[in-house]
Amino acid sequence: MVNYINIYSIEKAAKIKLDKGIYDFIFGGATDELTLERNRTALDAIQLTPRVLAGVGETDLSTTLLGIPLAFPMIGAPLAFQRLVDPEGEIAVAKSLHDNNLVYTSSTMSSISLEQIAEKSPGPKWFQLYIYKDRAITLELIQRAENAGYQGIMLTVDVPVMGKRERDYVNEFELPEHIFAANFIANSDERTSQNVRNRSAIKIFTDKQFEPNLNWNDVLWLKSKTSLPIILKGIMRDSDAVKAVEYGADAIVVSNHGGRQLDGVISSIEVLPKIARKIDKKIPVLFDSGIRRGTDILKALALGADCVLIGRPLLWGLSAAGELGVKKVLSILQEELIEAMMLCGYSSVIDLQNNKGLIANSFLNVETNSEFS
Amino acid sequence: MVNYINIYSIEKAAKIKLDKGIYDFIFGGATDELTLERNRTALDAIQLTPRVLAGVGETDLSTTLLGIPLAFPMIGAPLAFQRLVDPEGEIAVAKSLHDNNLVYTSSTMSSISLEQIAEKSPGPKWFQLYIYKDRAITLELIQRAENAGYQGIMLTVDVPVMGKRERDYVNEFELPEHIFAANFIANSDERTSQNVRNRSAIKIFTDKQFEPNLNWNDVLWLKSKTSLPIILKGIMRDSDAVKAVEYGADAIVVSNHGGRQLDGVISSIEVLPKIARKIDKKIPVLFDSGIRRGTDILKALALGADCVLIGRPLLWGLSAAGELGVKKVLSILQEELIEAMMLCGYSSVIDLQNNKGLIANSFLNVETNSEFS
Amino acid sequence: MVNYINIYSIEKAAKIKLDKGIYDFIFGGATDELTLERNRTALDAIQLTPRVLAGVGETDLSTTLLGIPLAFPMIGAPLAFQRLVDPEGEIAVAKSLHDNNLVYTSSTMSSISLEQIAEKSPGPKWFQLYIYKDRAITLELIQRAENAGYQGIMLTVDVPVMGKRERDYVNEFELPEHIFAANFIANSDERTSQNVRNRSAIKIFTDKQFEPNLNWNDVLWLKSKTSLPIILKGIMRDSDAVKAVEYGADAIVVSNHGGRQLDGVISSIEVLPKIARKIDKKIPVLFDSGIRRGTDILKALALGADCVLIGRPLLWGLSAAGELGVKKVLSILQEELIEAMMLCGYSSVIDLQNNKGLIANSFLNVETNSEFS
């Protein structure tokens, strides 16, 4: 395998290998991709002031998330149709995360059924859930996830309607014949799986099947139906973070869906500090959207996150070199994070979270301007 | 018809089709086009923080403006010489707006007479007025608009002299033979209509005929001459907004004339919040200049507007595909607005106007720096 | 003559016509040209909020500066060796300004003697002075200026040593044979005039002849030697502006020498407001550096200037079309200023200076960050 230097070189290799339609389907954001871009520029705008002579030759990145030990504070983000880029798909990604003692999150829209993934890669896993208008489908998914040994339900709350991803329109993107929503074949629901074929169909299906009226009472309903911890993914406002605690969520993911839902939404990292302060350690705060460097993870932790999600880079690794590629992505990020911690003078996740003065400033910082809040 | 994805793709189609001189006449701004550009960058710089689980599966965009029900909070901006880009001109644009239950605003400088437009498209219409040095011409226009069933007079207050649009100078732009100010043919005023032929002539005519000394007493005069509601277009300063209420305006349009009058003027969106607070719901506040996305409309409403005007995109639609093209422009913006509202968690115009915390910040925001105010 | 649209099109014409070495000698700034660029970006960053319905059909731009009536608030900046670009040189520029009822400022380093300029163009003129180590030379220059009818002495205070203009080094620029410091030929001082030939010679001459130890007592000395008003050019700090009043200066010019002296110096427009407030109308405040548009003049006046200087554009006009070209520069700026005033709703210089709220903001504004001051 080529000795990839960083995540960007793996993405480059993936881009060369992948069909443009598939690359764009994975990479693209909503409409003008302003949020997609801001997720990166906001992370890059954060400035660090390392401390020295802190005696941190040894770093300990291990942490525990909802009872699950992690080698370092990162888990896999839910990503649809992973077989689009490699026949091993979800199984290769799950194995890579598990071999590295990290959590895999299986998408409702996986291209391999949740049971098969669990069977082939029995490590710690969460199941990402959309709530369907037809609550029977929803309940069946939850029960299947429980039966297959999934240890958490990550409820996506930012898709009352699917975002307008214009690259897919331009490319007239549709799923290849052999890729389908495998959870629904298992469910014998031909309509549900087969219809998700072309670009408009994906959006039409989503907008038709998913519950757009989702509200906080649905969180209570979900909690009444499962004993698994509930992680709410897609929180961007501090008042919603407070509600998440009130309604019994076990964790939240601060995320703008990687810029794929509504363009113009602020970057996740800019809202993280205020949300973390409001949550005040009551439940774990996860951070999603834009992580490409070890320093990005360090910045998120220093600004209040307990763990980060990694999404697209998993698929770049999978595209570039299958399971080995995914593992390379993980090892690069882990090594970069270790180095960043040593160079900043912090030896553990808690040490980092308790930092004073590591973050110098960010000229993009939303909190300096609360005129309209 | 090509399945246009967004307003920009329609503009692109229009640009390919149109003579450069005509495209530039429509697109261009004053001198260095700094204001033209800032209208867009300021809108893009506004960051949103959506709320989730708000149960907004159904959105209701309908609203009422000065007694006229609207399908969604957008009306047509006054645009001169619409036959420049399509023989159907003003009639096609008016029909498209009316078929979508929106208001058409007819320009004094229309290329089809106000009576013909009213006859062919009898939906709700306003008449845009310049006050002439010769008040008799002005009065006649008002009476004709009243007789033809126009329901409001939009007085343009930001053209004491026409802006310096240098693209027209470079292109030596002049109106084609068959395009003329049709309201004045009807008026039998040969001089008035025929002289508006070439670029310098347009400016010379405007600067010669229009009243440059326009002042607040002229608003009182205008009110004494018509019972139609008066909408003042071109307000950019909060003290002027306050005066508009004092002098009896029925609505105002916050507008910098799409960057076509004075370059260096701040973007409309940056002054909107302060003006809206000063107006404090006493009269409707309309917003103009730069709307190209559903999120732009959402931002304007969230910052205090009751309705927005859409200008150039109507002509891009008309250029690209006639009446169908204009309708496509309207449906794209309406769909994008619906999606943006759902994704932000707001179900109606009032819900959106009463928002707390939707607007995260804007680093271009004028209000953070009031050193010179 | 080509119908030039704006100052930039005249500069473009000049650039095509001129030898690169000469163009760069005129256009260039010190070292990295950061200040040169900031003079423009800072002006462009200032945002205007026009007022409407102000009844300003007629504008009156006339003003009086140190007793001299001006058609509009602009005078010519001192510029060396004007015959570099046209054989008519200083005389053509002086005539153009005088025909427009504006003041000409003659450079010590003119390529036509101060007496000849005065003879050929007898309108109101100031003489720009460097103080020489040899005070006898200095006194003789002052007396000659007085005898020739000059009405003011503009003392340049920002050249204790000449700036490092690297374009001249790269081009190995030297003055052509026929261009020389004509005031010193008249003075029969062969050394002084002939040595100023090549790039290093200009700097060597300047650094050798000019008084680098210039201090505030020299202003008192100068006042004791002439009854003409003294205008100090090159003030950038408010404390120096206060001193200028204390030491009896009759006016100051806020200027960074068009970015030609020290790179890294802030733009002139950013320091203008504070200086103007400190001066508090005790003496006139002139503004120099970067004026290219009528709106630039309007911005400077609105921020506290009584008058602006125009420099390089005079030479672009002279290069492009001789005396007619200079006049075109003046008429473009005057027309743009008139239009800008009408569109902002101000009818006179005093009206503009007393504005409230015309300047919305400037994100480059130095005054928002006084950490180090």
Added chain:
Amino acid sequence: MVNYINIYSIEKAAKIKLDKGIYDFIFGGATDELTLERNRTALDAIQLTPRVLAGVGETDLSTTLLGIPLAFPMIGAPLAFQRLVDPEGEIAVAKSLHDNNLVYTSSTMSSISLEQIAEKSPGPKWFQLYIYKDRAITLELIQRAENAGYQGIMLTVDVPVMGKRERDYVNEFELPEHIFAANFIANSDERTSQNVRNRSAIKIFTDKQFEPNLNWNDVLWLKSKTSLPIILKGIMRDSDAVKAVEYGADAIVVSNHGGRQLDGVISSIEVLPKIARKIDKKIPVLFDSGIRRGTDILKALALGADCVLIGRPLLWGLSAAGELGVKKVLSILQEELIEAMMLCGYSSVIDLQNNKGLIANSFLNVETNSEFS
């Protein structure tokens, strides 16, 4: 020798001459090189407001640093393997600095032994030290430096692990056969010197040999082993600066290692003012990272530095023209600094350090946003 105009033109000459791998090894920063770039943009963003008529025809740049007189406030930064670019290597650089009455700092990783450097260029010198896990190696280095007449120990504190310099990975950079860590040949430690050959080897060696657990007690240990003054290089946080004083450091260097250690670290100049205020003249504060112009030195001094370090430009000079090239670098910076001081109106280092109001602002300034501190 070509008449180089500025540091950038010397760098350009060096870039043409050098093998890409070597150029990149010297020029490159860590990962995305954001910090490398910010070191420059932050310096350029600082705006000056000169004072005039200050009578500074004569400037005196001389200063004293830890008892050593300097011609002007600049010393050589420690740079590894200087023979990479010229056979004269460290000796040529040391001679150039000494001939200009400046201090040379010898790197632990020099390509000529510390004794040879001292013998060939007996001027004032400091020795840059890494602390080895094997303290015996460390002690031997200190004693050798003392014996050879070095007058200070500069302890590098920001390399618990070597930064990830991706250019070296891409280029598969390795040291040429004839370049090695000469201090360890002298030490007869074959392993230590020979292993430092290729890119991974350099990092592996460094990470294996250097003490990653370095802490404040090691400063006490070091002080107990030598009577030479200790200068701590790599301080970026004010609390660490305070500790440096507490633990008996004789001076500190504010430095982010030229952007070569951790990317995302703020620029050195942005943290300098706060650190200098905390140090409050108790010990000298040196500034490192990004100096390319005389104005950069002036800015650093005005913001609280007592002296600056110059690094990469020494190697550009050495590459371009050997010892003469290094001297040209020094003379350019000295001349630019003199000119900058004259043009700002300050006559000496102390005069400059006591300035009020010279620094207008910096929109990158970290101190305006202390949300997270």
